[in-house]
Amino acid sequence: MIYASVLGAVVSALAAETIDNTSKQAWQKLYRPGYQDGLSLAVLMRSGDEESISRTDADCWVFARLHSQLITRHWDVLVAKYSTHKGRKVSAIGRLIPLIASPAPRLFVSKAVTAWAIPPLRGAEGKRSTDMIVLSKAFYDMSSWDLDGRPEPTRRRWRQKVNEVLDEMAAEALVAAGEILQREGVLIGVAA
Structure with missing residues (x-):
């Protein structure tokens, strides 16, 4: 899943948490601890399992990544x-x-x-x-x-x-989120 803008990715990820279905945790199956440090969503998508990564999975993955990497404020x-x-x-x-x-x-x-x-x-x-x-x-x-x-x-x-x-x-938070999302390889361009 590639996002066109930082704001679009943030809004989509924050909306994903309100979707009540059990598949929203499926992105966690994609992460393999110890298998490869720094595994990004882009790498996971290229790993041959693209069909199993839905938009909701990607949004939940982005939610977790931003939550863990952004400073609290x-x-x-x-x-x-x-x-x-x-x-x-x-x-x-x-x-x-x-x-x-x-x-x-x-x-x-x-x-x-x-x-x-x-x-x-x-x-x-x-x-x-x-x-x-x-x-x-x-x-x-x-x-x-x-x-x-x-x-x-x-x-x-x-x-x-x-x-x-x-x-x-x-605005600062969106810039910081953009840096994270660019590093993860899930943004098209640099528009926020």
């Missing part, structure tokens, strides 16, 4: 931004909050990180998949994020800075 920001797995997404958000330096109160930072990771979705509430985290429209009201009632421009500046830090972390 890079993994967490990718999971918070792109995962659809509720539990992992919430846990990753919780681990990102203490990493954000801001003059804003912790409640504000917590809600800003959560809103960044779970942006409001278009459409009528209750009309979406139950597999997604959907926050109420009221959650995104920044006046409820600051109990001291600071001015709107201050809250907007705080939120913008939090978003900038998270966007920068996500």
